[in-house]
Structures are given as structure tokens and as C-alpha cells.
Amino acid sequence: MNRSLLALTLATLLAPALSHAATSSAAITDTQYQQVLKGPWRAPENSVRDPYRHPEQTLKFFGLRNNQTVIEITPGGGWYSEVLAPLLKDHGRYIAALQGPTPTDTLKRKFDADPEHYAKAQFVTFDPAAPIFGKPASADLVLTFRNVHNWVMADDAAQMFSAFFKVLKPGGVLGVVDHRAKDGVDLQSIKDSGYLPTAYVVKLATAAGFKLQAQSEINANPKDTKDYPAGVWTLPPTLKLGDQDRAKYVAIGESDRLTLRFVKPGRVEQ
Numbered sequence: 001m002n003r004s005l006l007a008l009t010l011a012t013l014l015a016p017a018l019s020h021a022a023t024s025s026a027a028i029t030d031t032q033y034q035q036v037l038k039g040p041w042r043a044p045e046n047s048v049r050d051p052y053r054h055p056e057q058t059l060k061f062f063g064l065r066n067n068q069t070v071i072e073i074t075p076g077g078g079w080y081s082e083v084l085a086p087l088l089k090d091h092g093r094y095i096a097a098l099q100g101p102t103p104t105d106t107l108k109r110k111f112d113a114d115p116e117h118y119a120k121a122q123f124v125t126f127d128p129a130a131p132i133f134g135k136p137a138s139a140d141l142v143l144t145f146r147n148v149h150n151w152v153m154a155d156d157a158a159q160m161f162s163a164f165f166k167v168l169k170p171g172g173v174l175g176v177v178d179h180r181a182k183d184g185v186d187l188q189s190i191k192d193s194g195y196l197p198t199a200y201v202v203k204l205a206t207a208a209g210f211k212l213q214a215q216s217e218i219n220a221n222p223k224d225t226k227d228y229p230a231g232v233w234t235l236p237p238t239l240k241l242g243d244q245d246r247a248k249y250v251a252i253g254e255s256d257r258l259t260l261r262f263v264k265p266g267r268v269e270q
Contacts, residue, residue: 026065026066026067026068026091027066028059028065030056032087033055033056033059033087036083036087037050037055037083039086039117041082041117043082045237046079046082049237049254052221052236052253052254053079053145053219054219055083057218058216058218058259059083059084059087061214061216061218061261062141062143062261063261064084064087064141065092065140066087066091066092067091067092068088068092068140069093069095069138069141070088070093070095070139070141070142070143071095071096071124071133071139071143072094072095072097072142072143073097073133073142073143073144073160074099074144075096075097075098075107075145077106077107077110078106078111080143080145081094081096081107081110081111081121082117085120085121086117088120089118089119089120089121093120093122094121094122095121095124095139096121096124097124097125098123098124098125098126099125099128100125100126100127101125126163128151128154128159128160129159131156131159131163132166133163133164133166134167135167136167137166137169137170137172138167138169139172140168140169140172140173141168141172141174141175142164142167142173142174142175143174143175144174144176144178145177146177146178146179146257147178148176148178148196148201148204149179149194149195149232152187152190153191153194157204158207158208161205161207161208162209164208165209165264170264170265170266170267171263171266172264173213173262173263174205174261174262174264175259175260176201176205176258176259176260176261177257177258177259177260178196178201178258179194179195179196179232179256179257179258180195180198180220180255180257181196181200182195182226183197183198184197185197192231193226193228193232194231194232195226195232196258202260205260205262210263210264212260212261213261214261215258215259215260216259217259218259219256219257219259220256221252221253221254221255221256223251223256224253224256226255228249229241232255234249235249235253235254235255236249236250236253237254
């Protein structure tokens with residue numbers, strides 16, 4: 001066998017192993033998750049929500065790897081930013097998508113105050129009426145936590161999901177967590193309560209071109225009866241009713257949540 005043919009044969013045989021090694025090296029270990037979740041940079045009021053939000057299990061379910069480009073949509077005060085940005089800072093990219101044209105600078109101040117963990121984090125602003133989150137097919141993972149109900153209330157949901165589809169690479173993943181309604185509730189109930197039926201979210205995503213890949217009960221809460229005076233905002237952490245029946249709602253905990261993983265059809269790029 002001549003040298004050229006031998007080299008080609010070896011490359012062909014080694015390619016799957018090299019691809020597997022690259023994927024394995026990008027995996028985030030349990031130890032790394034625990035180091036970040038226990039990090040002193042996390043706000044105490046955020047850390048105490050871990051038992052309700054299950055960040056390690058949720059991010060594993062969405063397939064997070066440390067070399068990905070990850071866009072988090074409207075991260076608010078940065079609950080998940082405190083976890084994602086440090087996990088991605090060495091090999092990946094964390095991008096916080098903030099609603100413009102003049103988003104709050106709370107998150108930017110948070111990042112500026114701690115360059116050790118957030119110096120490489122990036123921002124993109126978007127108009128929910130015509131959202132753009134980056135160059136087409138530039139992201140590996142788009143994540144949104146407890147935001148879809150807001151877009152439904154504002155009638156912006158369809159264009160948001162379409163923009164997620166555009167920015168993801170073929171094979172890229174959209175991860176969605178939101179307050180889960182009982183099946184069959186109508187649109188007005190969704191807007192009043194903040195709870196979304198799983199089928200409604202799946203319809204939004206599939207209409208944009210996604211395929212539902214998997215769903216999880218990681219963030220389920222069977223104590224949540226979903227019938228409160230002030231909707232989902234009756235429960236922690238908002239506790240909109242103040243001291244009225246506070247102990248009751250604290251005992252229920254945070255809302256029952258759907259956790260859905262969608263994929264953009266196409267070849268998965270390593």
C-alpha cells in the first residue's frame with residue numbers, strides 16, 4: 001500500500017474516534033457543575049432557588065458542552081448567567097440576548113464587576129417585533145427560561161421562535177423551560193395565568209421548523225394546582241400577594257414547569 005493510500009485509510013479509520021474524543025473533551029463533568037453551582041460569585045438569593053430549578057440536570061438535558069456558542073434569551077438579572085458564563089468562558093461563547101433598543105444595564109454591571117467569570121460574556125440586543133440574535137446558523141444552543149408566556153402575552157412568540165430557528169446551526173438545540181398549564185386551556189387563560197400548555201409551546205416551535213426531540217419532568221412540581229388569585233406570580237419567587245397565605249405558597253414552591261428540547265433538522269456539526 002502506498003503512503004498516500006495508507007494515510008487516507010488511517011484518517012478514515014481514526015475520524016470517528018477523533019470526533020468522539022472531541023465531543024467527550026467538551027463534556028462538562030459533575031465536579032465542574034458543582035464547582036460553579038457553589039461559586040461565591042453567585043447571589044445567595046439565586047443559589048437558594050437551585051432545588052426548584054435543577055440547573056445541572058436541566059443543562060445536561062439540553063446537551064450543554066463547554067465548547068458551544070450558547071445564546072440565552074432575556075436572562076433577566078442573570079440567574080442562569082451565573083452558571084453558563086463561567087462554564088463556557090474557556091472554550092465556548094455565552095451570549096445574553098437583551099430586549100432593546102435600550103435594555104436594562106443591570107446584567108452588564110454584574111458582568112463588569114466580575115471580569116474573572118464574565119469578561120468573555122457577550123450581549124446582543126433585539127426587537128421582539130423583528131428579532132435577530134446573530135448571524136444565521138451561528139449558535140449551537142439557544143436557551144429560554146420562563147419567557148415564552150411573556151411573548152404569548154405580547155403576541156411576539158411566533159417571530160421569536162422563527163428567529164431562534166434562524167440563528168441555530170443545523171442540528172442545533174432549542175431548550176425551553178416555562179410554567180406548565182393544564183391541557184386545553186384557552187389563550188386568555190394563558191395570558192391571565194402565565195401558565196402554558198405543553199402542546200401550545202410545541203406548536204409554536206414546530207411551526208418555526210423545529211422538531212420536538214425530548215421532554216423531561218426535571219422541573220415538575222405536582223404541588224402546583226395552577227389556580228391562584230394572581231396566576232403563577234402568586235407563587236415564589238414573586239409572591240405577588242405579599243403576606244396573604246404566604247406560608248401556603250412558600251410550601252408549594254415554584255411553579256410546575258415544562259422542559260422541552262427541540263432540534264433544528266440537519267446535520268449535527270462537531
